[in-house]
Amino acid sequence: MKLFEVENTCSQTDARAGTITTPHGSIPTPVFMPLATQGSVKSLSPEDIQNLEAKILLGNTYHLYLRPGLEVIRESGGLHRFMAWEGPILTDSGGFQVFSLGHLRKINDEGAVFRSHIDGSEHLLTPELAIEIQETLGADIIMAFDECAPADAKPDVFREAMNRTHRWAERCLAKHQRTDQALFGIVQGGFSMELRKQSVEELTSMDFPGYAIGGLSVGERKDLMYPVTKETAALLPASKPRYLMGVGSPEDLVECVSYGIDMFDCALPTRIARNGALFTREGRANLRNSRFKNQMEPIDPNCDCYTCRTFSAAYLHHLFKCEELLGYRLATIHNLSFILKLMDRMRQAIIEGTFPQFKEDFLAGYQTVDEETRVTQKAKWITAQRKR
Numbered sequence: 001m002k003l004f005e006v007e008n009t010c011s012q013t014d015a016r017a018g019t020i021t022t023p024h025g026s027i028p029t030p031v032f033m034p035l036a037t038q039g040s041v042k043s044l045s046p047e048d049i050q051n052l053e054a055k056i057l058l059g060n061t062y063h064l065y066l067r068p069g070l071e072v073i074r075e076s077g078g079l080h081r082f083m084a085w086e087g088p089i090l091t092d093s094g095g096f097q098v099f100s101l102g103h104l105r106k107i108n109d110e111g112a113v114f115r116s117h118i119d120g121s122e123h124l125l126t127p128e129l130a131i132e133i134q135e136t137l138g139a140d141i142i143m144a145f146d147e148c149a150p151a152d153a154k155p156d157v158f159r160e161a162m163n164r165t166h167r168w169a170e171r172c173l174a175k176h177q178r179t180d181q182a183l184f185g186i187v188q189g190g191f192s193m194e195l196r197k198q199s200v201e202e203l204t205s206m207d208f209p210g211y212a213i214g215g216l217s218v219g220e221r222k223d224l225m226y227p228v229t230k231e232t233a234a235l236l237p238a239s240k241p242r243y244l245m246g247v248g249s250p251e252d253l254v255e256c257v258s259y260g261i262d263m264f265d266c267a268l269p270t271r272i273a274r275n276g277a278l279f280t281r282e283g284r285a286n287l288r289n290s291r292f293k294n295q296m297e298p299i300d301p302n303c304d305c306y307t308c309r310t311f312s313a314a315y316l317h318h319l320f321k322c323e324e325l326l327g328y329r330l331a332t333i334h335n336l337s338f339i340l341k342l343m344d345r346m347r348q349a350i351i352e353g354t355f356p357q358f359k360e361d362f363l364a365g366y367q368t369v370d371e372e373t374r375v376t377q378k379a380k381w382i383t384a385q386r387k388r
Contacts, residue, residue, distance in 0.1 A: 003182050003209050004241045004262075010355045014234065014260035017350040020241055022088040022140035023180050024080065025055070029241065029262040030350075032248065032343050033058040033090060034336055035270065038067065039083040041336075042270050043329040046084045051306070052336050056088040056140075058265045061133050062097035062125075066116055070136045078138035090265075091139035093130045093172075095186070095214070096246070099148040107147060109164060127171040135178050143212065144172040146186040151219040158190030161215075166202045173206060184243060186214040191224050193231050200235040211236050212243040217266070222252070230259040250279060250342055251368050254359055257346050269339050273331035276320045279338040283367030285313075287331065292317040305337035306330075 006018040020027040034041050034049065036057040041049055049057065059079055076082035079089060098105050098112040105114035111126030130145035145168045149161040165188045176183050185208035189195030203211060213232050216225050229244060233256075236242050241262045247253070248266020256264070269279070276287040280300040285292075287299070298308035299316060307316070307330040319327030349358035 004239065006238065008351045010258075010350050010353070012356045013258040013359070014230075015258050015346070015350050015355050016260055016262070017347045018241070018262060020088075020141075020262075022056075022182070024086060024088045024140050027055045027088055028347055030253075030257045030343055030346055031055055031263055032253065032339050033263065033265040034340075035060070035265060035267050036083065036085070036089075037267075038063045039079065041332070042274070043325070043332050044336075048329075048333060049085070050087075052333065052340055054087070054336070054340060056090060057085060059083075059089055059091045059137060059139060060094075060097065061091050061130060061137070061143075062094035064091075064137060065094070065125075065133050066118055066123075070133060074136055078136075080138060088141070089137075089139040090141040090263075091134045091137050091143065092245075093134070093143040093145040093186075094125055095130075095143075095146040096148050098125060099150070099218075107164075109167065111145075111168075112147075127168040128175045131172050131175040131183075135176070135181065139181065141182045141184060141210070142176075144169045144183060144185050144208070146188060146214055148188070148215050148218065149190060153190060155190070155192065158188070158192060158195055158215075162188040162190075162195055162199050165214075166199070169203060169206060169208075173208075182209040184208055184210040184212050184241075186212045186245070187232060187236075188215045190215060191220065191228055193228065196228060196232045197235060200232065204237060208240075210241040210243065212245050212263075213261075214245050216244070217246040217252075225252075226255060229256055229261065233260045248339065249368075250339065251363060251366055253339070253342060254346065254362050257350075258355070258359055269335040270332050273335040274328045276327070276331065278316075278331055279335050281365060284369065287313070287316050287320045287327075289317075299334065300338075303334065303338065305334050307334040307337075 004020050006016050009016045018029045033056050034054050037060040073082050098114055101114050105112050111124050113124050115122055127145040134142035146165040147161040149158050169185050185203040187199045189199045233242050243263035244256055244261045246266055247264050248268040277284045278299050281302055292313040295313035299313040300308055349355040
C-alpha cells in the first residue's frame with residue numbers, strides 16, 4: 001500500500017493536493033488535524049467530529065502515557081476503540097510536551113527525564129519508549145522522538161538538539177516493528193538553513209515514509225517561521241508527505257500550503273474557541289464583545305456549520321457571558337468547521353488551478369492578529385504549559 005500520492009500541483013506556487021492512505025481510511029491533503037490531546041477533541045463528541053468531516057485526529061503520546069496509561073488502552077483494544085473514533089489517527093512522540101515542561105525535565109542522550117505535571121512522579125522517556133507507547137496506542141501515523149529547542153536558543157543549542165534528534169531517529173527506526181504504522185522523522189535545526197539542510201540530509205538518508213518540520217511555531221515571529229518553512233519544505237522529498245507541526249492560524253495555513261506543506265495540527269482553533277474567539281472570513285470575532293449582544297444573525301452569515309445554522313451571535317454572546325458550557329462546544333464546532341472547510345477550499349483550488357488567486361483573495365480579506373500581540377500570546381501560552 002502506497003502511503004502518499006500527489007494528485008495535482010500548482011504551477012505558480014509549490015502547493016499540492018494529494019491523498020494519504022492509511023489502514024483506517026484515506027486522507028485528502030492538504031489536511032488539518034484537530035487535537036484529541038487526551039483521547040477527545042475538547043468539548044466535542046466523536047459524532048460531532050464526524051459531522052465536521054474531519055479526516056484525521058492527533059493524539060498526545062505524553063498525556064495518554066500518563067493518563068489513563070498504556071495498560072488501559074491496551075485492554076481497550078487500542079486508541080481507536082478507546083475513543084470510539086474509526087478514522088485515521090496520528091500520535092506525536094511526546095517531544096514537544098517534554099520541551100514545554102521546562103524546569104520539570106532534563107535531557108541527555110539516553111532520553112528525557114521529566115516529572116509528571118499530574119503527580120510529580122519521575123519518568124524517563126526514551127526513543128524506544130516513545131515508539132512502544134505509540135505502537136500500543138495503534139495510531140496510523142506515529143512520530144520519531146525529537147528534541148525541540150526554544151525559539152530564543154543559541155546556535156550551539158539548536159545544533160545539539162538537532163544532532164540528538166538524528167541519533168534518536170535512528171533508535172526509533174530500530175525499535176519500530178508494526179508494519180501498519182507509518183513512522184515520520186522530524187527535521188530540526190532552529191532558524192539556520194544550514195542546520196535545516198543538514199537535518200533533511202540526515203533524515204532522508206534514513207528513508208522515513210514521511211517528514212515533519214519541527215521546532216517552529218514556538219514563539220518566533222512569522223518573518224522567521226515563513227522562510228524556514230518554505231526553504232525546508234523545498235528540500236524534502238516530493239513523493240512523501242510533509243507535515244508542519246503546531247501551525248493552525250488561517251493565514252499561516254494558506255501561506256504554508258503554498259510552500260508545499262500537506263499536513264498541519266494546532267491547538268489554536270479549539271483553544272481560542274473556549275475563550276470566545278471565532279474565525280470569520282474577515283478575521284477573528286470576540287463573542288464577549290458587547291456589539292454581539294443584540295445581533296440576531298449568525299456570527300458568520302457565510303458559514304453553514306451547525307452553530308451558524310442554528311444560533312444567533314446574540315445567543316452565543318449570552319452563553320459566554322454566563323459561562324455556559326454549551327458556548328464552548330458551539331464555538332469549537334464553528335472554529336473547526338471554518339478551518340476544515342478552508343483546507344477543503346484550498347485543495348479544490350489546487351485541483352482547479354486557481355490556488356494563487358484563492359490565496360491572494362483570502363489574505364487580502366482576512367484581518368490577522370497583529371504580530372506583537374500574537375507573539376505575546378504565544379509566549380504566555382508556552383509559559384503556562386511549563387507551569388502546569
